[in-house]
Amino acid sequence: MNAASVALPVLPRPRVVSASAGEFPLERLRISRGGQWDHLLDHFASEVLLDTGRTIESGVDGIRLERGVVVRDDLPFTEGVRADGAHDTDESYQLTISSRGVRILAPCEEGAFRGLTTLRQLIAAARGAKLPAVDIRDAPLYHWRGLSLDVSRTFHGPETLRRVIDMASLYKLNVLHLHLTDDQGWRLEVPEWPLLTSVGGQGAVDDRPGGWYSAAEVSELVAYAAERFVTLVPEIDVPGHVQAIFHAYPELDPHSDRGSKAAALGFAIGTLDLDHGDTGRLLEDVFRAAADQFTTSSYLHLGGDEAFGMSESAHAAFVERTAEIVRGLGKLPVGWQETARGRLQAGHLVQYWMEPREAARLTESDALGQLPPEVAAVLAENMLAAASDVPRACAQGAGVIMSPFTRLYFDRPHGDAAQDPAQEEPRSRLGLPFYSPSTLRDGVDWDPRKELPGTEADRGAIAGIEAALWCETVRDRDDLEFLLLPRLPGAAERAWASAGHEWDAYRLSLASQSHVWRAREWNWFRAAGIDWDKESNQ
Numbered sequence: 001m002n003a004a005s006v007a008l009p010v011l012p013r014p015r016v017v018s019a020s021a022g023e024f025p026l027e028r029l030r031i032s033r034g035g036q037w038d039h040l041l042d043h044f045a046s047e048v049l050l051d052t053g054r055t056i057e058s059g060v061d062g063i064r065l066e067r068g069v070v071v072r073d074d075l076p077f078t079e080g081v082r083a084d085g086a087h088d089t090d091e092s093y094q095l096t097i098s099s100r101g102v103r104i105l106a107p108c109e110e111g112a113f114r115g116l117t118t119l120r121q122l123i124a125a126a127r128g129a130k131l132p133a134v135d136i137r138d139a140p141l142y143h144w145r146g147l148s149l150d151v152s153r154t155f156h157g158p159e160t161l162r163r164v165i166d167m168a169s170l171y172k173l174n175v176l177h178l179h180l181t182d183d184q185g186w187r188l189e190v191p192e193w194p195l196l197t198s199v200g201g202q203g204a205v206d207d208r209p210g211g212w213y214s215a216a217e218v219s220e221l222v223a224y225a226a227e228r229f230v231t232l233v234p235e236i237d238v239p240g241h242v243q244a245i246f247h248a249y250p251e252l253d254p255h256s257d258r259g260s261k262a263a264a265l266g267f268a269i270g271t272l273d274l275d276h277g278d279t280g281r282l283l284e285d286v287f288r289a290a291a292d293q294f295t296t297s298s299y300l301h302l303g304g305d306e307a308f309g310m311s312e313s314a315h316a317a318f319v320e321r322t323a324e325i326v327r328g329l330g331k332l333p334v335g336w337q338e339t340a341r342g343r344l345q346a347g348h349l350v351q352y353w354m355e356p357r358e359a360a361r362l363t364e365s366d367a368l369g370q371l372p373p374e375v376a377a378v379l380a381e382n383m384l385a386a387a388s389d390v391p392r393a394c395a396q397g398a399g400v401i402m403s404p405f406t407r408l409y410f411d412r413p414h415g416d417a418a419q420d421p422a423q424e425e426p427r428s429r430l431g432l433p434f435y436s437p438s439t440l441r442d443g444v445d446w447d448p449r450k451e452l453p454g455t456e457a458d459r460g461a462i463a464g465i466e467a468a469l470w471c472e473t474v475r476d477r478d479d480l481e482f483l484l485l486p487r488l489p490g491a492a493e494r495a496w497a498s499a500g501h502e503w504d505a506y507r508l509s510l511a512s513q514s515h516v517w518r519a520r521e522w523n524w525f526r527a528a529g530i531d532w533d534k535e536s537n538q
């Protein structure tokens with residue numbers, strides 16, 4: 001039976017599912033230790049406790065975890081690249097539940113973890129009763145399955161990040177990309193440049209509290225994420241979006257005499273200049289700090305977007321220099337799609353966000369009219385140049401992370417009506433006002449291969465999928481979670497499963513996720529049209 005025809009309460013939907021007669025009562029589920037993957041079982045048991053309040057006892061004949069090859073005849077091979085640079089990791093698994101017990105077969109530890117995650121979701125949906133007899137064979141479509149989170153416009157402390165890592169991992173995402181620097185606040189500790197944090201880290205949008213991560217906190221977060229098979233990828237956004245640097249070190253601002261740097265809704269004009277003062281040394285120190293702290297990532301994201309006010313050649317030279325610094329540290333560069341306007345070396349990843357059709361619509365409509373005219377003008381100029389970025393990246397042999405902004409930007413207002421009238425207020429407040437709203441279905445019903453601008457041959461360049469949450473309108477953790485859920489599983493679905501028009505099956509599986517969200521006290525948007533389970537968690 002095909003996954004599409006069995007609405008298992010599991011997201012992303014597993015690739016090959018065959019249901020059989022019978023069931024396994026949850027009260028018989030045990031954990032037996034003494035195998036190679038005991039740590040995975042311990043982790044699993046503590047997650048089930050948080051998901052459902054249920055303790056899984058130790059005992060004989062528990063869940064069997066076996067290392068072995070999963071038959072892949074009808075499972076496509078995983079495409080793209082991994083953020084941790086591993087080449088031999090295989091996330092496939094087979095989960096078999098019968099009246100006799102539960103068994104997971106996987107060639108790698110990571111596959112066994114993914115299988116246990118599927119089991120977690122089945123347990124949460126079983127509401128304390130029985131697991132269905134089923135045989136699941138599963139593997140992801142793309143290696144890179146991520147979420148990018150803006151911690152600059154609003155600072156989200158380590159505790160909030162742990163919640164986001166928990167959500168990502170529950171949906172088998174494996175990358176959390178942290179947008180650590182922007183005009184409003186600098187969040188990375190850099191030993192040689194202490195004012196970046198002590199001065200540049202104080203800010204955020206409006207009067208929201210600032211903050212930054214100490215190296216020790218980053219180290220704990222990297223370990224927390226790694227335990228959940230999530231890689232933290234740091235982004236230092238240069239040469240635009242750098243007002244926090246200028247705030248800390250005004251002498252680095254080559255245009256300090258320019259007067260007002262119109263900043264509205266997060267857009268500011270002003271860029272670094274490689275030939276100005278100590279800019280080169282700053283770049284080296286900052287990227288070294290990122291490499292030293294984010295030890296599990298093979299990539300450093302250098303930003304490169306919206307370098308308003310910079311000539312195309314200066315921007316290209318800047319990106320090339322920064323990419324060289326990244327390579328010098330033994331890492332590979334990722335940049336927003338604008339970095340494709342210069343010369344790229346093999347191994348570079350470009351993150352696609354501006355869909356040409358929507359970019360044209362934004363610039364032609366009066367949507368940008370809400371911004372100050374000089375900001376609207378540079379934004380429009382950047383959008384109009386966007387159409388050739390991805391073909392250029394592919395022609396240069398770069399990989400492409402897909403973050404098309406009508407599908408995967410979670411800072412769009414929710415387009416579904418609220419089921420709970422009390423949520424109309426946050427719904428109308430959250431998301432950038434000049435973006436058209438997007439529905440949950442918009443986030444699920446699309447095919448990354450078809451949406452890559454370029455030729456069919458270019459589709460092989462897709463490195464993976466990343467959703468993005470920018471935080472201009474996000475005031476706090478509740479707001480953040482309101483935009484993340486229930487969208488996050490949709491992004492995970494497109495990153496893991498094959499695309500198809502299966503909204504109805506997806507919608508059923510989504511409804512059953514709310515048990516865990518309630519139990520974990522994650523805030524979420526109760527979109528109309530989904531039959532959310534009304535039961536409160538007990």
Ligand code: TNX
Nearest residue numbers: 266305306336353409411470
């Ligand atoms: C564009 S996406 C930006 C961000 C904004 C975002 C709002 C990108 C690379 N740059 O600075 O926050 O739009 O959606």
